[in-house]
Amino acid sequence: MIKIENVTKSYKTSTVALRDANVEIAKGEFVFLVGASGSGKSTFIRLLNKEETPDSGRIFVAGKDIGQLSNWKVPFLRRNIGCVFQDFKLLPTKTVFENVAFALEVIGRPRSVIDAQVPAILDLVGLSHKSSNFPNELSGGEQQRVSVARAFVNRPLILLADEPTGNLDPATSVGIMRLLDRINKTGTTVVMATHDRGIVDTMRRRVIELDRGSIVRDQSRGVYE
Amino acid sequence: MKAEYYVRETASNLGRNITITLASVMTVAVSLALVGASLMLRSGVENATRRWQGGIEFVIFMQRDPSPEQVQSLRDDLEQSPEVASVRFVDKKEAYEEFKLLFADSPELVDSIEPETLPPSFRVEPVNKEVDAVEALGKTYASKSGVGQVVFASKTIRLIQQLSSRLTVGIFVIAAFLLGAAGLLILNTIRMAMFARRREIEVMKLVGATNWFIRVPFMLEGLVQGLIGAFLAIAALAAFKPFFQKWLPSSRDIPLVSGFQVSSGEMFFIFGTLGAVGILIGAIGAGIAVSRFLDV
Numbered sequence: 137m138i139k140i141e142n143v144t145k146s147y148k149t150s151t152v153a154l155r156d157a158n159v160e161i162a163k164g165e166f167v168f169l170v171g172a173s174g175s176g177k178s179t180f181i182r183l184l185n186k187e188e189t190p191d192s193g194r195i196f197v198a199g200k201d202i203g204q205l206s207n208w209k210v211p212f213l214r215r216n217i218g219c220v221f222q223d224f225k226l227l228p229t230k231t232v233f234e235n236v237a238f239a240l241e242v243i244g245r246p247r248s249v250i251d252a253q254v255p256a257i258l259d260l261v262g263l264s265h266k267s268s269n270f271p272n273e274l275s276g277g278e279q280q281r282v283s284v285a286r287a288f289v290n291r292p293l294i295l296l297a298d299e300p301t302g303n304l305d306p307a308t309s310v311g312i313m314r315l316l317d318r319i320n321k322t323g324t325t326v327v328m329a330t331h332d333r334g335i336v337d338t339m340r341r342r343v344i345e346l347d348r349g350s351i352v353r354d355q356s357r358g359v360y361e
Numbered sequence: 362m363k364a365e366y367y368v369r370e371t372a373s374n375l376g377r378n379i380t381i382t383l384a385s386v387m388t389v390a391v392s393l394a395l396v397g398a399s400l401m402l403r404s405g406v407e408n409a410t411r412r413w414q415g416g417i418e419f420v421i422f423m424q425r426d427p428s429p430e431q432v433q434s435l436r437d438d439l440e441q442s443p444e445v446a447s448v449r450f451v452d453k454k455e456a457y458e459e460f461k462l463l464f465a466d467s468p469e470l471v472d473s474i475e476p477e478t479l480p481p482s483f484r485v486e487p488v489n490k491e492v493d494a495v496e497a498l499g500k501t502y503a504s505k506s507g508v509g510q511v512v513f514a515s516k517t518i519r520l521i522q523q524l525s526s527r528l529t530v531g532i533f534v535i536a537a538f539l540l541g542a543a544g545l546l547i548l549n550t551i552r553m554a555m556f557a558r559r560r561e562i563e564v565m566k567l568v569g570a571t572n573w574f575i576r577v578p579f580m581l582e583g584l585v586q587g588l589i590g591a592f593l594a595i596a597a598l599a600a601f602k603p604f605f606q607k608w609l610p611s612s613r614d615i616p617l618v619s620g621f622q623v624s625s626g627e628m629f630f631i632f633g634t635l636g637a638v639g640i641l642i643g644a645i646g647a648g649i650a651v652s653r654f655l656d657v
Contacts, residue, residue, distance in 0.1 A: 185567075207572075214569035225567070227560055238561075242570035244363060290568070 137163040137294060137325045138184065143193030145179055153179035155349040157193070161327065163293075166320045168336050169329040170360055171346035177329035180346070181296050184327070185217045186210050198293055215243055218287030218295045218324075222302035224279045226271040232258065232282050233267040239286045257289045261315060277308035281315065288319055295319060297328040301335065309335060333360040363574075370578035371585060374554040381553065382586060385546035389590025389642060390597070392539030393635045397598045399532035400634065401605060404627045406525035408462065410518050417449075417514065418490060419499040421483040424509045431507030432481065438505070439483060444498050447486045453479055462622070480509055540642055543590065547583050547646030552654050554582060562655070576655060580647045587643020591636045598635075602628065 138161040145154040154176045161167055169177045182188040183195060186202050195202050198216060205213060226235050233254055240250045258264050261281040271279055280300060287295060297316065301309035313335055320326045330336060336343060336359060343358030344351060375382050421439075423432065432450075439448040451459070457476035464470050487498050499511045555562065565575050602623070623631075 211566075211569040211571045214567065219567050225560070225564060227564065238564065239568040241366065242565045242568060242574060244574070286564075286568070 137161055137165070137198060138327070139196040140183075141194045141196075143183065143190045143195060145176075145183060145188060145190045152349045154183070154190070154346075157351050159344060159351065159354070161325060163325055164320070164323050166317070166326045166339070166341040167328070168339075168341055168343045168358075169327065169346065170331070170336060170343055173331075174348075175346040176349045177346055178298055181298050181327065181329055184294070184296060185214050185219065211243075215290060216293045218290070218292040220280070220283050220287050220295065220297040220300045222299040224271070224283045224303075226279055226282055226286075228271055231268050231270055232263060232274070235271065235282055236286045236289050239289055243290070245290075253289055257285045260288075260318070261285045275308070276304050277311055280304060280308075280312050284312070284315055284319070288324070292324065294325045294327065297326065297330075299329055299331060301330065301332050306334060313339065336360040367577050367581060371581040374551075374558070374578060374582045375585060377557055378550055378553050381546070381550045385543055385550050385586050385646075386590045386593070388539060388543040388546055389587055389639055390593035392536045392543055393591050393594035393639055394597050395532050395536040395539065396638065397594055397631050397635050398601075398605075399529045399536070400631045401598065401602070401623050401628075402525055402532075403529045404623045404631070405605075406521060408622050408624070410522055417484045418487050418495045419485050419511055419513045421485065421499075421502050421511050422480045422509045423482060423507050425478065425480050427481065427507035435483065435502070435505055435507065438502075439485060444488050444494075445485055446488045449484045451482050451484060453477065453481055456481065462624075540638070544642050544646045547586050547643055548650045550586065551579050551582055551647055551650035555579060555650070555654055576651045579651050579655065580644070583643040583647025583650070584640060585643070587639040587641070587646075588636070590643075591639025594635050594639070595632045598631070599628075 138159070140157050140159040143154055143157045144152070146152040151174075157176075157180070169180055171177055179188060183190055184197060186205065189203065197213065200213075202213060227238065230238060236254045236257060237250045240253065245253075255264065255267070258267050261284055263278060263281055263285070266274060266278065271282065274282070280303075284300070295316070300316070301312055304312065309332060316326055316328065317339070340357045340359070342356045343353065343360070345353035345355075345361070421435070423435075436448070436450060439445050453476050456479040457474070460474060460479060461471050485499075487495050489495070489498075496513060499513055502508060503511045562575060605623075
């Protein structure tokens, strides 16, 4: 599903964010990216949906070399990739329903599809009863569920999560992880960057550890360190 | 679905920054109204002094019914003269058409004239355009057989033409600056709308909205501002037209010149130009804003 070949990425400030990385992730895998702040986890994720382009090396997503992708095709790549962030990125002026519907609306899905899929996904994340609330009326955990619902409503092949539990307390985090686990069980590949030792140690999934841009460990059923 | 989305987003963008939107619409309207007024002035003066366009310095009016031989002989004379740069023959029919146009502001006069009563004439452009030389040359034709009268372009006409062309240039320069300001205002209005929507834009990119889907509402916002501005300018000029023709001197005030008429065909052309310029300025402002500030 995802293949990274000899990828190096550095920023103008001459820091090397990713050094000669080689990773292959199969369809349906659940992968944790761990490492200290600045070790390259976010860069890894941003490279996958082409928010960044590598200095060298090749990246394949769903069998396609995304380096060869022309600019106007990038949106279509992103339709296959859901994204969840630490800061949720919900639109404060839209209700829960509208926030999720927005993701379908802007890729041109018809009203009938929106009216069928949004309630179903809100049911999946357990927020049917809050669909007409605004984000600021929800708890952090609920907001992150909305954000997961928005990322998954289009049934993407891949879900990228950049520290999705970074702003949540441990109990709430467990809820979000259960949700991601359920999504993973539907066959969706999940790549999650995290600092949360407890989560990594409990879930026991594949762990890729980054240190100053280099992959120093790639372990199936791994632990945080 | 898409169209509905674009309309909704564009309307909400315009409404969100209503004050700066109004500022850019008004600037477009004022500058286009100036452009339109100067185009009207130019057509008016052109129509009023139509006989004297293109370097024509004097007109030889024949008697009412000259014989073909008289006309031919004078034509040969003029065409062979080394002092004549160009000459044009205006027959009765053409004279009548021109008369109708020149005196469109006094229909009772047009009605009282039959095509047969108008004499044919030669419009002459001399090589040497010094006043004395022109008069000397003109007078040599006054005594030819069949000639009724030789009429010279008066100083007043030259003055009016000069004044109007300078005025037109002056107004155009001012209007160009204002149009530039209008374009910058539109650009900034759109930039503000983008800033207000930066979260939406971020999410749109994230979930895979196409670049054009994100751009279109902002492009439309610029076009709508340009169009509304042009529409206001057109409405103002249409309302102002009757006064424009009343204020300017009529044929009774200046001899040999007729009223400052602007025909409806010319008005249509002027309005079309204003509409096109309005759309253009909106599109340019929006295009720059979208390409510079919308990083998709």
